[in-house]
Amino acid sequence: MEHIKIFKGDIIFTERPEVFTTYKDGFVVVKNGTILAVYKDIPESYKGLPVENHRDKLIIPGLVDLHVHGPQFDQVGLGMDKELIDWLNIYTFQLESKFKDVEYAKEVYTRFVEALVKGGTTRVCIYATIHKQSTELLYDLLIHKGIGAYVGKVNMDQNGGINLQEDTLESIENTEALIKKYKNHSMVKPIITPRFAPNCTTALLKALGDLAAKYNIPVQSHLSENKKEVEWVKELFSDCSSYGDVYNKYGLFGQKPTLMAHGIYLVEEEIEMLRNQEVTIVHCPDSNMNLASGIMPTRRWLNEGINIGLGSDVGGGHLLSMTQTMVRAIQNSKVLQSITGEKSLSTSEAFYMATKGGGSFFGKVGSFEKGYVFDALIIDDEKWTKERLTIQERLNRFIYTGDDRNIISRYCNGFYIK
Amino acid sequence: MEHIKIFKGDIIFTERPEVFTTYKDGFVVVKNGTILAVYKDIPESYKGLPVENHRDKLIIPGLVDLHVHGPQFDQVGLGMDKELIDWLNIYTFQLESKFKDVEYAKEVYTRFVEALVKGGTTRVCIYATIHKQSTELLYDLLIHKGIGAYVGKVNMDQNGGINLQEDTLESIENTEALIKKYKNHSMVKPIITPRFAPNCTTALLKALGDLAAKYNIPVQSHLSENKKEVEWVKELFSDCSSYGDVYNKYGLFGQKPTLMAHGIYLVEEEIEMLRNQEVTIVHCPDSNMNLASGIMPTRRWLNEGINIGLGSDVGGGHLLSMTQTMVRAIQNSKVLQSITGEKSLSTSEAFYMATKGGGSFFGKVGSFEKGYVFDALIIDDEKWTKERLTIQERLNRFIYTGDDRNIISRYCNGFYIK
Numbered sequence: 001m002e003h004i005k006i007f008k009g010d011i012i013f014t015e016r017p018e019v020f021t022t023y024k025d026g027f028v029v030v031k032n033g034t035i036l037a038v039y040k041d042i043p044e045s046y047k048g049l050p051v052e053n054h055r056d057k058l059i060i061p062g063l064v065d066l067h068v069h070g071p072q073f074d075q076v077g078l079g080m081d082k083e084l085i086d087w088l089n090i091y092t093f094q095l096e097s098k099f100k101d102v103e104y105a106k107e108v109y110t111r112f113v114e115a116l117v118k119g120g121t122t123r124v125c126i127y128a129t130i131h132k133q134s135t136e137l138l139y140d141l142l143i144h145k146g147i148g149a150y151v152g153k154v155n156m157d158q159n160g161g162i163n164l165q166e167d168t169l170e171s172i173e174n175t176e177a178l179i180k181k182y183k184n185h186s187m188v189k190p191i192i193t194p195r196f197a198p199n200c201t202t203a204l205l206k207a208l209g210d211l212a213a214k215y216n217i218p219v220q221s222h223l224s225e226n227k228k229e230v231e232w233v234k235e236l237f238s239d240c241s242s243y244g245d246v247y248n249k250y251g252l253f254g255q256k257p258t259l260m261a262h263g264i265y266l267v268e269e270e271i272e273m274l275r276n277q278e279v280t281i282v283h284c285p286d287s288n289m290n291l292a293s294g295i296m297p298t299r300r301w302l303n304e305g306i307n308i309g310l311g312s313d314v315g316g317g318h319l320l321s322m323t324q325t326m327v328r329a330i331q332n333s334k335v336l337q338s339i340t341g342e343k344s345l346s347t348s349e350a351f352y353m354a355t356k357g358g359g360s361f362f363g364k365v366g367s368f369e370k371g372y373v374f375d376a377l378i379i380d381d382e383k384w385t386k387e388r389l390t391i392q393e394r395l396n397r398f399i400y401t402g403d404d405r406n407i408i409s410r411y412c413n414g415f416y417i418k
Numbered sequence: 419m420e421h422i423k424i425f426k427g428d429i430i431f432t433e434r435p436e437v438f439t440t441y442k443d444g445f446v447v448v449k450n451g452t453i454l455a456v457y458k459d460i461p462e463s464y465k466g467l468p469v470e471n472h473r474d475k476l477i478i479p480g481l482v483d484l485h486v487h488g489p490q491f492d493q494v495g496l497g498m499d500k501e502l503i504d505w506l507n508i509y510t511f512q513l514e515s516k517f518k519d520v521e522y523a524k525e526v527y528t529r530f531v532e533a534l535v536k537g538g539t540t541r542v543c544i545y546a547t548i549h550k551q552s553t554e555l556l557y558d559l560l561i562h563k564g565i566g567a568y569v570g571k572v573n574m575d576q577n578g579g580i581n582l583q584e585d586t587l588e589s590i591e592n593t594e595a596l597i598k599k600y601k602n603h604s605m606v607k608p609i610i611t612p613r614f615a616p617n618c619t620t621a622l623l624k625a626l627g628d629l630a631a632k633y634n635i636p637v638q639s640h641l642s643e644n645k646k647e648v649e650w651v652k653e654l655f656s657d658c659s660s661y662g663d664v665y666n667k668y669g670l671f672g673q674k675p676t677l678m679a680h681g682i683y684l685v686e687e688e689i690e691m692l693r694n695q696e697v698t699i700v701h702c703p704d705s706n707m708n709l710a711s712g713i714m715p716t717r718r719w720l721n722e723g724i725n726i727g728l729g730s731d732v733g734g735g736h737l738l739s740m741t742q743t744m745v746r747a748i749q750n751s752k753v754l755q756s757i758t759g760e761k762s763l764s765t766s767e768a769f770y771m772a773t774k775g776g777g778s779f780f781g782k783v784g785s786f787e788k789g790y791v792f793d794a795l796i797i798d799d800e801k802w803t804k805e806r807l808t809i810q811e812r813l814n815r816f817i818y819t820g821d822d823r824n825i826i827s828r829y830c831n832g833f834y835i836k
Contacts, residue, residue: 077818289749331707400495
C-alpha cells in the first residue's frame, strides 16, 4: 500500500457534460498517480493510511487549455483593435519574430509557464514559434514544471513576412529533430503544428502529414476562425473543396488525433469530417470576441456530435484563466440564445469541456473516475461561502468570480506541482 | 499653499472618448480635493512643495460603476441558468427578502463595500433593497469608507411576491425619511429607485416622481433589458406608448438627472426622449450576456447622441471589476461588429464611459482636467511591462489582464481611501 495517496475534501467533477458528481467530505484514492476510486466513506481496507485532508476545500480536476500561443503571452491585452489577418501581420508576427533570440524567449516563456500553472492549468496544447532553440527551451521549462503538455514548433513557409518565415526544408528538419528529441517524454510531447493553411505551402503540409504518420504524432492547427480568412484559404487552395479539406488532403485532419482551433464558419463537408474523423474543435470564446471573429454555434456543433474543448487562445484571448474561459463560453452561447433561441451551455457542460472533454486528448485525464490520472486543484473559497452553499454552488462561484488566489495546490499525474 | 497636494507618476485619462491624454512622469496638482492642473514639468511656483511620488506607476481616474445591486453581491456567480424574469423571481427576490434582517445585511454589505473599493470603484450608483434599516446601514458603511455614492432604497409595491413587496404608502414614507436623513451629505446621497416599471403601481410611480421634484433628487431604474420584460410592461401599462413613457409620464425620465440601466430594445420614441431629456443609459454587458438578454447596440445609441455609462450590474453581472466591465463592453460591441459591421468600441471609448462619461453623473468627476475633483487610482504594473510599453499600452494591459492586486492606492474627492 505504500504508493497509495488519499485526498480528502469536497470533491466535484463531471463524468458527463450534463451533471456534476459531488462528494461532501469525500475521499479520492490514488495509486501511482492513477485513481482507484472516489468514496463518500473511506473503506476499512484503507483505514490507517495517511490522508491529505483538505477539509472544507473543493477538490476539482486540473484544467485543460487546448489552445494557447506561448509567445503571445508577451502581448496579452495589446493590439486588440484589429481583426485576425491584420492582427497577425501588424502585431503578432512582429512579436513572434523576436523569439529567434533565445534570451528573449526565456524571459517570456518563464513567466508564461508560471502564470499558466498558477491559474490552474495542468494540461495544455501550446503553439511556440518557428524557432527551434526557443521551442526546446519551452519544452524544458514545462518538463521542469511537471505539467502535461503538447508543444508545437510552429511551421510556416509562406505569408509570414520576411521575419517570420522558414525555408520549407529547414522547417521540416527542425520539426523532425524536435520530434526525435521529445517523442518519448512522458509528460511533454511534440505535436505537428502548421500555423494555419495560409502560412503553409502544399509541400510543407504534405511533409508534416508524413511526419505525423511516421512518428504517430498528433496535429493541431486553426480552422475557419474569420470570414476573410476563410475566403483567403479558398483563393490559396482553389483545388480543395473546403478549408478542412486542405488539411485532410495532407493527412492533417484526424488521421492522427487532431485539434482544430475555432471552427466558427464550418460547412457541411467539414462538419462530417470533424465528426467522422474525430477531430476536436477548440472553442476560444475570448479570442473570438476580441478579434471580432464571430460566435461559434457551440450547441449546433455539439448536436452534430463534434467533440469540443476549450482554449484560452492567449494572445487573441487576454486571460490564461480557464475558469474565465468557461464563463465566456457560456456567455457566448447565451448571446446566441438571445438571437437564435439555441439552448445555451450549462456550467457543467463548460466545465466538462475544460476537464474531461479537453482532457481526453491526453488520455484518461480530467475526471476522478477509476483509471483516470490524478490531475487536481485544491480550491479555497471564502469562509461564508462554505457555510451557505452547496458544493456545486461553490464551484459555480469559483468559476465565475474566483482566480488564482483561490487555488492553493495543484497536482498533475499524481504529483504535487511546486 | 498648505492645502496643495502634488502627485507624480505616469498619468493617463480621457478628456474625450476618442483619445487618451498621457503624461510620462507628470504632475497632478490638487487643491482642497480639486485639480488645478496637470503638468509635464512642475512649474517654478510649486517647487519646494512635497510631492507624492508614484514613480513608474500609472495614475488613472477612479472608476465609476453606474449600476450595481448591493444585496446581490451575495449571489454573484449563482443562478445563472435563467433569463431575467425567472432569475428575479426564483433567485433574486428570495435573496433580497433576507435583507429585512439587518444583521444579514450588515455581513453582506460590509463585504460588498470592501470588494467594491478594492476593485477600484470610487463612485457608484447602488440599488439596496426595499428595507429602510438595511439601506441606512449601507449609507453609513459607504460614508465611513469615503467613496462617492448614490444609494437607492428600492421601491416595489407589486409583483415582488409575498416576501419582497411593500405597502405603497410605507414605501413612499420610508423613501422620504431616507431622503431627509441623507440629502445633505456631501458624498453619499439618495436616489429615487423604482425597481422597474413592473414592480410599481402608478400611484407609487407618481409619488416617486413627486419626491424627486420636491427634493431635487436624481432617479435610477431599469429600461428595456429583455424582450419578455418589454412585452410585460406593454401589458401592464397599456396606456403608455413605450416602456420609457411609463417613467416619463410620472416625472422619472430626465426631469431630474436619470440613469436607466440596459436600454437594449429601444424604440424611436424612447431614443428621442433619452437624447432630449439627457437620460444616461447604463450599459451592463456582463449582465446582458449572463441573463441572455441580448446585445446593446452601443454604437447606434452613441450615434443617436445618447450618453452611456458602464455598470457591473452585480449580481446579473458576476464581477464588480469595472476594468473587466470595459473589456466586456468592447467584446460585446465586437460581437455586433461581426454580425452587423457596426464599428466596435475602442479602449479609450470604454475607458471614458467608466471614468468621465459615467462620472458626469456626479459632477466634475472622472478626468484630470482643471476643476475636476481628484478621484484616482495608483496602478502598479509589472516591471517588464514598464520598460517595454507606452503608458497607453500599459493601461490597455491593466484593463484587459489586471485586477485589484495592481491597484495600490485609491483616492476619492482628494482623500486617500483606507
